[in-house]
Amino acid sequence: MDNIKELSFEKAMEKLEEIIEKLEEGDVPLEKAISYYQDGMLLSKLCGDKLSHIQEKMVKIMNEQGELVPFDLQEDEKE
Numbered sequence: 001m002d003n004i005k006e007l008s009f010e011k012a013m014e015k016l017e018e019i020i021e022k023l024e025e026g027d028v029p030l031e032k033a034i035s036y037y038q039d040g041m042l043l044s045k046l047c048g049d050k051l052s053h054i055q056e057k058m059v060k061i062m063n064e065q066g067e068l069v070p071f072d073l074q075e076d077e078k079e
Contacts, residue, residue: 004042009050016043 007015019040022028028036
């Protein structure tokens with residue numbers, strides 16, 4: 001996969017979804033499936049790295065006094 005690092009998060013997710021659909025069809029030759037899997041892993045890492053970078057930026061959001069305020073991403077707790 002060429003120039004993977006230049007993809008936007010949205011485009012990388014789109015390509016990852018396309019790969020998943022192809023692999024879920026099940027009629028992909030083994031060699032091609034391995035290639036899709038490798039590309040999918042690269043795209044997954046790219047998306048994860050981009051999300052981590054955004055989270056780091058969000059941690060540094062400033063409040064009204066100009067102090068750095070931690071910003072924790074938390075999922076809603078289900079009880």
